[in-house]
Amino acid sequence: MFGKLLTAVTTMPKLCRMILTDKVAVVTGSGRGLGLAYARALAAAGAAVVVNDVDADAARAAAAQIEAAGGRAVAEVAAVGTTEAADALVRRAVDSFGRLDVMVTNAGVLRDKVLWKMSDEDFDTVVQVHLRGTFTCARAAAAHMREQGTGGRIIVAGSPAGQRGNFGQTNYSAAKAGIAAMVRTWSMELARADITANAVIPVAATAMTKTIAAFAPHVEALEDHGTPLPDALRKGEGFGTPEDAAPLVVFLASDAAAGITGQCIGIGGDKLALWSHPQEISVAYADGGWSAEAIAAAWPVSVGRTPETVGVPAPGTGL
Numbered sequence: 001m002f003g004k005l006l007t008a009v010t011t012m013p014k015l016c017r018m019i020l021t022d023k024v025a026v027v028t029g030s031g032r033g034l035g036l037a038y039a040r041a042l043a044a045a046g047a048a049v050v051v052n053d054v055d056a057d058a059a060r061a062a063a064a065q066i067e068a069a070g071g072r073a074v075a076e077v078a079a080v081g082t083t084e085a086a087d088a089l090v091r092r093a094v095d096s097f098g099r100l101d102v103m104v105t106n107a108g109v110l111r112d113k114v115l116w117k118m119s120d121e122d123f124d125t126v127v128q129v130h131l132r133g134t135f136t137c138a139r140a141a142a143a144h145m146r147e148q149g150t151g152g153r154i155i156v157a158g159s160p161a162g163q164r165g166n167f168g169q170t171n172y173s174a175a176k177a178g179i180a181a182m183v184r185t186w187s188m189e190l191a192r193a194d195i196t197a198n199a200v201i202p203v204a205a206t207a208m209t210k211t212i213a214a215f216a217p218h219v220e221a222l223e224d225h226g227t228p229l230p231d232a233l234r235k236g237e238g239f240g241t242p243e244d245a246a247p248l249v250v251f252l253a254s255d256a257a258a259g260i261t262g263q264c265i266g267i268g269g270d271k272l273a274l275w276s277h278p279q280e281i282s283v284a285y286a287d288g289g290w291s292a293e294a295i296a297a298a299w300p301v302s303v304g305r306t307p308e309t310v311g312v313p314a315p316g317t318g319l
Contacts, residue, residue, distance in 0.1 A: 029107030031058025043071030187262025238271030
């Protein structure tokens, strides 16, 4: 099965450099981690970038870092989630650089607890930032892009947890699953305006993955000593650095990705992947409909013969 899924790199067409010199991008939650890697990569490709973070010092330091490297960047301090914050981000892009071409919604928080211990506040905080924040920022960007009339790119942050669920992350998994569903919907709604919508599903060494026991020592070694991640992680788990995930954002922001929309695309380490959309995988029919008893009899020998697995696979298990 693995052989069928693997695409040999020898089949790739000749590579061309992504040039974004005429693009303006907003990247939420870009003061550090994955967001900073996205902002730096977009700027290195020539895009002007609005760096956003709730931490003012982090946002301004990130913008200064981009400018010091020869890029164009401004900082906009805001906690994403509200309409006001989303509108302010779009306005900052237009006021500073004259237009908006790319909206990258990366900002997020965690409040991990098992279901019976998760409070209303734990749930609402994560949904507000991830799901509502993605919605409000994408809505504000889409409205401006449609008025601008030159197309655009909406690139959102998904997660393996949103594709498969993850223990202790009811709120986060639900938000990320909702984000994936929104992307599919927006790809249809925005197609006539030449605006694409895609989700990036990154797996990278961040403060979040540092909490996973199997990844923690490798993330710490990378942070403290610059120790490269081993091939067992980069290839076997598709686990890399934030910088490994950034090229996908640059690609999706480029003209080369004009025909790609409604997709959830995974990246991490040496691995690039396309996630499937939910679909029926097994069906059965009964003349006149199904009784509960008939379902019970048919389940183990028909649609329920091979139930779907759940959860993010544990490192090294291959599940």
